Amino acid sequence: MRTYKLTIAYDGTRYQGWQRQTNTDNTIQHVLELSIGQLMGYPVKIDGAGRTDAGVHARGQVASVELSRMIPEKELCESINRYLPDDIRIAKVEMVPNGFHARKDAKGKKYEYYVDCREKPDVFSRRFCYHFPERLDLERMREATEYFVGTKNFTSFTDADISTAEKSVFREVFKIGIVRTGEKFRFTFYGSGFLYHSVRIIMGTLLEIGMGKRESVLLPVVFAAEDRKSAGFLAPARGLFLRKVYYQEDVI
Amino acid sequence: MRTYKLTIAYDGTRYQGWQRQTNTDNTIQHVLELSIGQLMGYPVKIDGAGRTDAGVHARGQVASVELSRMIPEKELCESINRYLPDDIRIAKVEMVPNGFHARKDAKGKKYEYYVDCREKPDVFSRRFCYHFPERLDLERMREATEYFVGTKNFTSFTDADISTAEKSVFREVFKIGIVRTGEKFRFTFYGSGFLYHSVRIIMGTLLEIGMGKRESVLLPVVFAAEDRKSAGFLAPARGLFLRKVYYQEDVI
DSSP, X not given: OEEEEEEEEEOGGGSSOSSOOSSOSOSHHHHHHHHHHHHHTSOXXXXXXXXXXXXXXXEEEEEEEEESSOOOHHHHHHHHHHHSOTTXXXXXXXXXXXXXXXXXXXXXXXEEEEEEOSSSOOTTTXXXXXXXXXXOOHHHHHHHHGGGOEEEEOGGGOOSOTTSOOSOOEEEEEEEEEEEETTEEEEEEEESOOOTTHHHHHHHHHHHHHTTSSOGGGHHHHHHHTOXXXXXXXXXXXXXXXXXXXXXXXXX | OEEEEEEEEEOGGGSSOSSOOSSOSOSHHHHHHXXXXXXXXXXXXXXXXXXXXXXXXXXXXEEEEEESSOOOHHHHHHHHHHHSOTTEEEEXXXXXXXXXXXXXXXXXXXXXXXXXXXXXXXXXXXXXXXXXXXXXXXXXXXXXXXXXXXXXXXXXXXXSOTTSOOSOOEEEEEEXXXXXXXXXXXXXXXXXXXXXXXXXXXXXXXXXXXXXXXXXXXXXXXXXXXXXXXXXXXXXXXXXXXXXXXXXXXXX
């Protein structure tokens, strides 16, 4: 038995998210498991680092898989790609020590969110950014990002059903960066991990602040409320990319 | 009666090309005519400057349309866009003197072709460039572009049925430019107009020269043959964009 770490890019537009589901085969995990299974000749299970929602993209999703034998990394990468549809690509395959688990061993994640504020939506980037034709104040949003940094209770910023959740609602955000290019914005989120919908709800909240509809000094009140309704809107999936997953050896 | 000039962008991926056809409604011209007709309340006909093939994109297609009344340009633009699917957008509407005809009055056209030579296809740009993982010699291709400049018989570089064609097989190419960024190439074609498939066949020929499979000094022989089989392969539609149409008042 050998364990492999797969780095994966996908255009999430036509999928029901990463995670295998009982009611649909249209998930990225399922398509990957099917493809690797066809290649190997027996059913396989893979573990993904991030459970991206329906419509969310990835440039650096990571998954781990155990296979029965040693296969050269480059060969395995090319072979799997031959079985995949053209909106999912394995970018890299690395053989890793047995026991490696893409989700459990992850130390942090980087997400990117793209916003296009131009008046008209662009027909070529529309699948990969949120068209939001509003005036955004970059400095207001930058100030607001500071309120998210640190280890906090993100209950107000998730749609997860936390009443039944066994897991912690605390997460650490390391940094949120914003780069403006003309009327386009790229938001970068670095953190230990994010709760369900959390990046998209933080995004909606930052956009409301950027439009002047909300004040960043009130963000501590939003955190303290521990109530989803006190935070901003859910920004759409199409603008979101899982950019990178960090492990022990990576510098964040 | 008022005449309007429409500048149009579209992602051609899911369409059977620009031109209205009797056997399918899935053309860009048809969708535009339907949308404008719904807006106006009566059937309309539009004339496009370039008949882009199935799968070809446009950032600056131009069409002319006659409507029964004066409508402010910005209002007309926004109204039509409300009826259009999100892969077709009107970028600009201008009222022009009656008699203006987008195709007949065009003085020249600019096309762009995108090639990605990286080893792996990119899941995010795959709809808008040709993934061609080969080593290309930029200087060889630049030298070759010179052989296309001027007024020439492009019979070898078209798939049009010229035996029955009433129109001239002569076209003038003003310039072909090539820009390299890392392993990506952008080819720009400026000309009076291009025959059916001509840009894509010139592209295929340039790529063969870039790979060293063909010599540019032999291009005059290819022109002289007046035979499609003597030219290179037909590069796929997905990399091609109609970028701009030039009229009397424009500087090419």
